[in-house]
Amino acid sequence: MMTDFPSLAEAEARDAADPLRGWRERFALPEGVIYLDGNSLGALPVATRGLMHDAVDRQWGEGLIRSWNDADWIGAPRRIGDKIARLIGAAPGEVIACDSVTVNLYKLMGAILAARPGQGRTILTESGNFPTDLHVAAGIAAQHGLVLDAAARDSIVEQIGPDVALIVLTHVHYKTGDRFDMAAIQALADAHGVPLIWDLSHSTGAVPLNMAADAARFAVGCGYKYLNGGPGAPAFLYVAAEALEFLGSPIQGWMGHAAPFAMTDGYEPAPGIERFLAGTPPMLSLLALEAGVDLMLEADCHALWGKSQALFDFLSQLMAARCPELVPITPARGDLRGSHASFVHPNAWPINRALIDAGVIGDFRAPDVLRLGLTPLYLGFADIWHAVDRLATIMGEGRWQRDEYKVATRVT
Numbered sequence: 001m002m003t004d005f006p007s008l009a010e011a012e013a014r015d016a017a018d019p020l021r022g023w024r025e026r027f028a029l030p031e032g033v034i035y036l037d038g039n040s041l042g043a044l045p046v047a048t049r050g051l052m053h054d055a056v057d058r059q060w061g062e063g064l065i066r067s068w069n070d071a072d073w074i075g076a077p078r079r080i081g082d083k084i085a086r087l088i089g090a091a092p093g094e095v096i097a098c099d100s101v102t103v104n105l106y107k108l109m110g111a112i113l114a115a116r117p118g119q120g121r122t123i124l125t126e127s128g129n130f131p132t133d134l135h136v137a138a139g140i141a142a143q144h145g146l147v148l149d150a151a152a153r154d155s156i157v158e159q160i161g162p163d164v165a166l167i168v169l170t171h172v173h174y175k176t177g178d179r180f181d182m183a184a185i186q187a188l189a190d191a192h193g194v195p196l197i198w199d200l201s202h203s204t205g206a207v208p209l210n211m212a213a214d215a216a217r218f219a220v221g222c223g224y225k226y227l228n229g230g231p232g233a234p235a236f237l238y239v240a241a242e243a244l245e246f247l248g249s250p251i252q253g254w255m256g257h258a259a260p261f262a263m264t265d266g267y268e269p270a271p272g273i274e275r276f277l278a279g280t281p282p283m284l285s286l287l288a289l290e291a292g293v294d295l296m297l298e299a300d301c302h303a304l305w306g307k308s309q310a311l312f313d314f315l316s317q318l319m320a321a322r323c324p325e326l327v328p329i330t331p332a333r334g335d336l337r338g339s340h341a342s343f344v345h346p347n348a349w350p351i352n353r354a355l356i357d358a359g360v361i362g363d364f365r366a367p368d369v370l371r372l373g374l375t376p377l378y379l380g381f382a383d384i385w386h387a388v389d390r391l392a393t394i395m396g397e398g399r400w401q402r403d404e405y406k407v408a409t410r411v412t
Helices: 008-016 021-026 046-060 064-070 073-088 101-115 131-143 153-159 182-191 283-298 301-322 348-357 381-397
Strands: 095-097 122-126 147-151 164-170 196-199 218-221 236-239 340-344 363-365 369-373
Touching (some): 008 301, 008 381, 021 046, 046 064, 046 283, 064 073, 073 095, 073 236, 101 131, 101 196, 101 218, 101 236, 122 131, 122 153, 131 147, 147 153, 153 182, 301 340, 301 381
Parallel strands (some): 164 196, 196 218
Antiparallel strands (some): 218 236, 340 369, 363 369
């Protein structure tokens, strides 16, 4: 086994010199816990607590229904969407915060296919994509009489052609962390006249994004991972202004109406991105999401990505030296990956359970992947050093082989 690896003193020195080190105080993290799962559920921002108290006690408790106007609840989906637009390189009026990734993906896929009837025979996506993307795509394909083509990642480029009606790709793969070259894939899709929807769930708040510069026109994304919006936080939907006028949502809910409080029988879609709203906005969840988005807007996305890359390199060096049994599957090059690192081991499930009991929270993805999220706002180099040190002890002692770590839980 390699013995040449960074010391704890080196890690602490890097933390002392880190210009982002003060951000950790902005999160309410439990004492003694090293949280490496912000790629699945972001940590609680300190500011969210006060904002939620205000939302419950003042806005709801005192304002009651008046808060739809007085606190501008009714404008929250668009207001928060405009803030998210700044994070992904989109323009005001091109993003709406609403529903879940699953529902938003369904809306976008249905809208695009309805606007282009008879254009192509297949929906192209990646095999091994996040399950909800595959499930929604399969359902939409059946509804529209199309064939779902779930192709291997390295053959996606070859599959793009005149038979493809629509492409759905996840920018950063949820399991491996592989990242598509958005500009290159988008240009190829455009050359063939094929619409492309990007799933930004593991990208937004993690890697630099510029939808306008990359000519990306359609996307969905998550609010509860790197945006720290809270468990089950509302998602978002992006449509470039040039495409918006041609699309109508397949879910014609009252909040997507041009004049919802006119209470008319007939449906007239809202003139802008609001047409993709459906039901009444979940205000408490939206306001928690807004707190997380506001926090991310304060940070420098390029500084965050720079630190993410440094943390990844530091983690990779330590893992190679101290836990060689866990095999890395995430690309080493920063331009080819997101902000989490994944390792394969046939016993990744009990290893992760033992790691959690040791005060390090990562997660497991079937069948054999240990994921460690690298969230630069509240993680330091010493955190990574201690996490690998505890993991090395678990591996060395065989602690993961205990019977209690073999029992499955509903959420992994």
